Amino acid sequence: xxxxxxxxxxxxxxxxxxxxxxxxxxxxxxxxxxxxxxxxxxxxxxxxxxxxxxxxxxxxxxxxxxxxxxxxxxxxxxxxxxxxxxxxxxxxxxxxxxxxxxxxxxxxxxxxxxxxxxxxxxxxxxxxxxxxxxxxxxxxxxxxxxxxxxxxxxxxxxxxxxxxxxxxxxxxxxxxxxxxxxxxxxxxxxxxxxxxxxxxxxxxxxxxxxxxxxxxxxxxxxx
Amino acid sequence: xxxxxxxxxxxxxxxxxxxxxxxxxxxxxxxxxxxxxxxxxxxxxxxxxxxxxxxxxxxxxxxxxxxxxxxxxxxxxxxxxxxxxxxxxxxxxxxxxxxxxxxxxxxxxxxxxxxxxxxxxxxxxxxxxxxxxxxxxxxxxxxxxxxxxxxxxxxxxxxxxxxxxxxxxxxxxxxxxxxxxxxxxxxxxxxxxxxxxxxxxxxxxxxxxxxxxxxxxxxxxxxxxxxxxxxxxxxxxxxxxxxxxxxxxxxxxxxxxxxxxxxxxxxxxxxxxxxxxxxxxxxxxx
Numbered sequence: 109x110x111x112x113x114x115x116x117x118x119x120x121x122x123x124x125x126x127x128x129x130x131x132x133x134x135x136x137x138x139x140x141x142x143x144x145x146x147x148x149x150x151x152x153x154x155x156x157x158x159x160x161x162x163x164x165x166x167x168x169x170x171x172x173x174x175x176x177x178x179x180x181x182x183x184x185x186x187x188x189x190x191x192x193x194x195x196x197x198x199x200x201x202x203x204x205x206x207x208x209x210x211x212x213x214x215x216x217x218x219x220x221x222x223x224x225x226x227x228x229x230x231x232x233x234x235x236x237x238x239x240x241x242x243x244x245x246x247x248x249x250x251x252x253x254x255x256x257x258x259x260x261x262x263x264x265x266x267x268x269x270x271x272x273x274x275x276x277x278x279x280x281x282x283x284x285x286x287x288x289x290x291x292x293x294x295x296x297x298x299x300x301x302x303x304x305x306x307x308x309x310x311x312x313x314x315x316x317x318x319x320x321x322x323x324x325x326x327x328x329x330x331x
Numbered sequence: 332x333x334x335x336x337x338x339x340x341x342x343x344x345x346x347x348x349x350x351x352x353x354x355x356x357x358x359x360x361x362x363x364x365x366x367x368x369x370x371x372x373x374x375x376x377x378x379x380x381x382x383x384x385x386x387x388x389x390x391x392x393x394x395x396x397x398x399x400x401x402x403x404x405x406x407x408x409x410x411x412x413x414x415x416x417x418x419x420x421x422x423x424x425x426x427x428x429x430x431x432x433x434x435x436x437x438x439x440x441x442x443x444x445x446x447x448x449x450x451x452x453x454x455x456x457x458x459x460x461x462x463x464x465x466x467x468x469x470x471x472x473x474x475x476x477x478x479x480x481x482x483x484x485x486x487x488x489x490x491x492x493x494x495x496x497x498x499x500x501x502x503x504x505x506x507x508x509x510x511x512x513x514x515x516x517x518x519x520x521x522x523x524x525x526x527x528x529x530x531x532x533x534x535x536x537x538x539x540x541x542x543x544x545x546x547x548x549x550x551x552x553x554x555x556x557x558x559x560x561x562x563x564x565x566x567x568x569x570x571x572x573x574x575x576x577x578x579x580x581x582x583x584x585x586x587x588x589x590x591x592x593x594x595x596x597x598x599x600x601x602x603x604x605x606x607x608x609x610x611x612x613x614x615x616x617x
Contacts (some may be wrong), residue, residue, distance in 0.1 A: 278457060283492075285492070309571060327490060330438075330454060
């Protein structure tokens with residue numbers, strides 16, 4: 109027998125949310141939900157979470173490929189940018205090695221660019237051409253690392269979006285506030301790099317801000 | 332059977348040695364000195380105390396309509412507070428005595444965490460975390476709670492969003508960052524330190540240890556280094572658009588390209604690098 113103040117069990121709340129309650133329990137659970145705001149709110153939250161999950165699955169077109177199927181072309185595109193060589197095992201559950209590889213890729217690009225700048229000939233026309241090439245190499249390196257970090261952040265943002273339905277309002281507010289702070293910093297740094305692509309401090313600061321964002325999203329998902 | 336009775340008696344005696352103010356004993360269990368504990372407490376408080384016994388004792392006051400789930404064996408235990416209602420949980424107060432050589436992974440939603448001499452991972456969404464004592468390694472994270480880490484440990488990693496982060500004591504290798512929270516560091520034994528914020532100010536007080544390497548990075552917050560008279564280090568300070576303020580009038584810069592200041596204090600046997608986008612960099616005597 110369910111009484112208003114003993115609350116529904118986890119199983120009952122889940123079953124009430126997805127409509128799989130046994131017929132003989134339904135009336136009792138419904139009566140409890142009508143009398144208990146706390147359980148009713150929780151069931152509504154679970155139902156909303158399930159709805160979002162269904163919608164995110166349903167929004168894919170008919171016959172849409174699975175995540176595993178999607179990964180191969182994504183990996184091929186990342187490989188094409190020559191940022192890092194990823195293994196062929198599919199998306200890793202640990203993102204830390206991935207970020208290290210990205211950092212190593214960017215570092216390698218910086219070393220090559222520095223070498224190119226040092227080896228710059230004295231001839232002014234060649235010098236200008238080399239400088240333009242070096243700038244574009246640096247911008248490409250920045251774009252590559254930016255793309256890699258953004259891909260990582262997007263995966264985490266998608267996960268977070270699904271979790272939002274079950275989060276407490278103050279937790280959501282804190283995450284949004286912190287994300288805004290990091291995003292403003294990233295936007296300012298991108299703008300500054302567009303104006304001064306040869307400034308290594310800007311690239312380091314951008315990488316740091318992206319790392320902050322990815323870590324923040326991981327923390328948010330862990331909570 | 333006799334052995335079991337002796338063991339239970341020993342654990343009970345250990346438990347009796349604890350403060351009754353911690354609340355009644357909820358569980359007592361024989362435990363390996365290097366065992367792992369996984370603990371979840373949504374709201375209230377968690378206090379973790381390391382001791383030299385091969386057992387764990389859980390004391391505390393449970394919230395109304397909550398129970399302590401507990402499972403595992405000598406090498407690993409999973410436990411936590413489980414409410415019969417969801418949503419905002421009622422606060423529970425949990426105290427765990429665990430072997431000094433063990434590791435714990437704690438997660439809370441809003442519950443504050445206090446640890447004395449414990450190692451492991453500590454996570455709270457909005458609760459504060461305060462850890463002290465000697466630990467083999469510590470990782471502490473909060474979304475917007477404050478962290479006070481007064482530890483002697485070879486490895487410390489700390490993260491918070493807009494909470495205050497204070498690193499003190501004698502950690503050796505430190506990786507600490509905030510998003511908007513202030514980051515204060517008073518830890519003279521740090522050998523490798525990375526301190527990062529996006530918009531929170533970073534304050535560092537003390538003298539870099541011989542041979543140490545520090546890296547400070549901030550976007551719009553300030554980096555303020557208050558150095559003792561005996562400080563000996565090579566400094567590289569650079570800001571894209573923020574001011575660099577040198578409070579040592581006796582310092583003669585080695586190089587001063589635009590927005591960069593390099594100088595040595597003493598023999599320069601430590602390396603300190605500071606980088607900001609638009610936050611001020613201040614170097615001054617303590």
